[in-house]
């Protein structure tokens with residue numbers, strides 16, 4: 001076999017993730033990332049602030065959406081809603097019903113236009129549905145459904161608000177970004193859209209956005225580890241050992257960012273005023289019945305939606321990527337343990353799908369492909385760990401450190417869920433039971449539903465507890 005010339009890129013020294021490529025050497029290792037819309041500076045977030053308004057051709061959508069936000073509509077089911085508030089939201093819904101059904105072909109020229117269109121139309125739909133009186137049938141008018149279904153088809157996304165709509169593509173810079181900074185600073189972000197206009201809601205989205213941005217350090221470690229796995233020699237294992245400890249540190253930072261949500265988002269406000277706007281068909285709003293998408297009969301080329309869960313940070317690719325990369329997903333998200341059937345129109349006989357797989361349908365398609373690529377790589381970190389569990393205890397210890405950090409992240413997440421959902425839900429149920437003569441028979445003990453439709457307490461505990469099953473015995477040589 002002929003030797004590679006010394007300047008061939010495969011013959012160049014492997015870049016070290018902490019040191020970067022040697023001077024004068026182009027780092028070619030990240031080129032493939034662009035196919036997956038994963039940026040080396042901002043990860044799953046786009047490197048530039050998302051489009052804040054569609055061109056004038058689609059002004060009727062933007063104006064209706066802006067009006068909904070500026071009116072600060074109340075949830076239709078709110079107990080103390082006034083007649084004036086009801087009349088105002090009904091006037092807005094009447095206006096939405098009369099909108100022209102605008103063509104979407106002009107949006108196809110740009111992914112950025114399509115993303116903004118999905119954002120505007122899906123948020124408008126949630127405003128429409130959740131401002132309705134609680135006993136009204138949910139019929140979403142054709143001027144929203146037809147373009148939303150068309151745009152969703154092109155983006156391969158469900159026609160509801162997703163995590164990409166409320167986090168990934170819902171931000172702007174507070175101040176101009178200095179050219180020396182490769183990515184927005186974590187404190188230099190604000191949100192674009194809001195259901196309630198509250199700081200609490202903005203902080204809820206920004207917490208996830210900060211985790212995404214800090215998650216870039218984890219993606220960097222993953223990339224470098226995958227390069228080393230390709231080689232797999234003793235130097236590679238020593239480097240992977242170092243990377244795993246670094247990864248554990250990054251995951252702990254993500255957990256610290258998660259719990260800082262308490263600094264700006266008040267739990268009762270979140271539970272009572274913000275979260276109900278997120279509901280899709282199979283979260284607790286499902287009790288109100290089916291969502292009817294009008295306009296399908298006149299447009300037979302459009303199919304009725306099957307996936308209509310609301311947005312959940314469970315749709316964040318960064319946590320899924322960590323799970324898959326570490327090989328933890330087979331434990332934490334096994335479908336037998338955490339799965340449940342798909343939403344809306346799926347028959348009850350449909351096979352169980354793991355939450356992780358189902359939530360991938362709600363991710364931008366390039367990110368979904370990234371996760372698929374990560375999970376189908378021929379050489380996985382987990383296979384190296386299983387091979388080496390006797391011979392390289394330091395490697396195993398470092399791997400276990402990363403898995404333990406993911407478990408700590410999930411412990412922190414569970415505490416946040418207890419604070420933001422479980423506690424407020426119990427208190428609300430207790431006060432409603434006290435106020436009502438027909439006190440709730442279940443005393444507020446019915447299983448709580450996640451926006452992704454899960455029986456959330458059981459599901460999240462299972463995911464967290466099963467994460468530790470991925471820990472590996474260090475083997476007989478371990479001291």
Ligand code: HEM
Pocket residue numbers: 204207208211212258261312313314315316319320410413416417420421449450451452453454456459460463464
């Ligand atoms: C106040 C903040 C938060 C609350 C109340 C919350 C609530 C929930 C709930 C109820 C679920 C169950 C799944 C569902 O049906 O939706 C869930 C799942 C999940 N959430 Fe959160 N979440 C919060 C913040 C975050 C953040 C910031 C992240 C990371 C960016 C995150 C990542 C996840 C993941 C990955 C899952 C899937 C379960 C797992 O893999 O551990 N969450 N969350």
